[in-house]
Amino acid sequence: MTKDKILIIDDDVDICMLLKRFFERNGYVVKIAFKGMEGLNYVKNEKVDIILTDFRLPDKDGFQMIEAIKEINKNIPVIVITGYSDVNQAVKVIRLGAYEYVTKPIYPEEILLLVQDALKKQKNEPQFTEKDVVLEPKPKSVKKSNTKNDNFLIPNSPSAKKAQRLIKLVAPTNMTVVILGESGTGKEVVARMIHEASTRQGQPFIPVDCGALPQELASSELFGHVKGAFTGAFSDKKGSFELADGGTLFLDEIGNLSYENQVKLLRVLQERVIRKVGSEKDMPIDVRIIVATNEDLKVAMHKSTFREDIYYRINEFKIELKPLRESKEELSDFVDFFLQKSNQELSKSVNKIDDKVWEVFNSYSWPGNIRELKNAIKLSVLMTENDSISKNDLPYDILNPHNTNWNNNGSKNDTDTKQKSLLLKDVAAEAETKAILRALSIANNNKTKAADILGVDRKTLYNKLNVYGLLEE
Template sequence: MQKILIIDDEISVCKLLSGYLQKKGFETASTISGKQGLKKLQQEHFDVVLCDYRLGDFDGSSIYPEIRKVAPEAVVIFITGYVNLQVAIDLVKKGVYQYLEKPLRPDDLLDTIRIALSSKAKSRHYPEPRQHTVVAEEQPVLGQDTSSRELMKSLSLVGPTDYSVVIEGETGTGKESIARLLHQFSKRKNGPFIPIDCGSLSKEIGASELFGHERGAYTGAFADKTGAFELAEGGTIFLDEIANLSLDIQVMLLRAIQERKVRKLGSVRLKEVDVRIVVATNENLIDKVKEGLFREDLYYRINEFTIKVPPLRERPQDLCLLVKHYLEKTGRELDKSICGLDEEVDFLLKNYHWPGNIRELKNMVRRACLLTEDGERISSAALPASIREHENSLLSDTVLPAAFEEAGEEPILDLKSQAHLAEAKHIRKVLHEVGFNKTKAAELLNIDRKTLYQKLKRFELKV
């Protein structure tokens, strides 16, 4: 019988988890402190350690190395009510199997434990995957916005499995970064991660890039070539913008996934491959299936689990976090100390629709940092024209809040509200007269631009 040690400083949690896991056929023991847990691990063998991240005497980052010293073979799973993506990434990189959020869903916990134990059993029978030199890639920045938390839950759930995953999201949302994070969460993390841009694959070279070719297989094939599937052996192959593959290549891809074998162009020999399939698209694949542009059987073969990456405009709470991250990163790169954004820029960024998503935001911050003096704040002059021009359309489309609308008979308001109504109407009239040029409007109103922006916020003058 497999044994699980539960370490949690809440006795009720220990009892609840012990009772549930015992009913599922596991032998359990529990302790209410990290110190007691480490002592228990020294005395007995455990297959799994289920540990709360925040204990009275340890946190996850400090107790994990100690667990590894006394129980190097145990699978370690952390549970916490305080999700922090960067902490989760760091722990997984160090060898933690999974990081689950409270309140725990029993089925998710049980699946995670069973998959972990199955992976551990397989590793005893197969050699360790070969190490690969991987170019460091930027990790996705996810904050505390609701959509980001849901994305994190999906990554935590499907990451440790071998499921094929479809990542859906607009251009610039960071789909490849999400795919790399899936790879980091998986038992294949020591294997290769091979990204392929399907949008750049023509019908002629697509098969060669994916499956390889023998010398002389076609005109110009002067040497043997190893395809992406073989390069990804023991790891993950990431097919970006898969909707762009030709139907001919889709047939070959379907066969390779079904049979888990590939044949190089010009060869008669099939070769077995062991890879995880992760794909990404900025289009609706079901629509492509209905249009006859994407094979239905391939769609259902690759779509064991779908992750939807939200666009930046749906992550308003994360905008400040992302800006801060890229300001610090670019500041280090340029050896500059950028002191943040001035109030006008903050207003503009929060009201911009970000069609290019995180990629556009990152490029905007890099450009603005380059144009801003060391020790200064970023001003609107450092912003690209697309954002400055959006500023005018933002105000030209502005409507007053319901209390200030001029539809029908005006309601009877108290003196303060009536004064606000008159002030808001006058500001909008002046802006309209000067073509929504804020500098001219501020001059005519005899206030500075900062005060003008404060009033725009106060009167809810937004799209």
């Protein structure tokens, strides 16, 4: 049996020899390099199974080493060792692709466990190159989900596993987390996973959709009010922050918060106190804040619609979620997961999916991402009359994407131009619906941006979405 080869890159001779002797006694082949370039040259010319590298080398730092190693072979696990315990540094090396981050003093037994775990995962996972087209095989029947929680799914893909590692890294801290991703990519699911993996598990998790908050009541909804604060305030009310005390508050579409409430949020972040509407007293609050956005907050900041001080206050840790069209390798896992959930909810036993359905799924762009896939599977399970989903069971919009999707020129890909009605009210409604769908497509489903494109306020847009049946559940 071939022994695994470890490359140790460190300018501290004592540490190198200590680790070399320890790992050789445990059955590994060990090579040593005292400089970054020396180690990189070895990786280029020789097979290496895992790398242990010091963060501060004479000629390179840990960030440069990870990037260079991953350019040579992105499948090699890298464990970074440093004498400086810095959370931000740890976050960055993990994001760059390091397997783990270890601070000195080092304990060889601890590093041995990390090495064994990294090598085990590296051997069990498929290896990908830039040329790989990653698509799951089309299963003929449903397989059991590999999720540890019936409500969450961790797909078997590199991007999903990277997100999971970031979740595991940040969950035990109290850092504010920004989750980036298009509408429907599962930002709230990730927020809940962070909460469930944190020390606040068992405490309240309160989600708030900032885009759906009525402008005139937003402060009351977030911070609460006292009796008599305004007309209709017949009793004291707890706001979302107070309800989440001791737990986690998830602010979705944070870019839609008004300027006034952004100021109040900044005070909460800085001083950890809230003041209810109509009150003159501050209330201490212990809340872990997670925010999500499907827009570029830097752009909003430069447009003066999002405060710069808020941006830098919340920008402690980022997790970015890929849209489903860029991670089609996750389709199989999600389809199986939602199929199981739909069977449970609808009391059915659908366990097969036709090959033609998989062809549709793999060619479809999924503008609504995971949420759209979930709804499509549930509707298909409801529609089918046997134990298999066929193409005829799929939703109309997925079978006819040209009716709602827009091309890069902004024109509709529609070959069916037949008018159903010539009544002016129907023509106007159809034109408004098309304009709204086009604006939402251009704005990546961001309601605030879409409203700006359409020249209306957000409240008007929400009213139109409701009238035309376009508002997401």
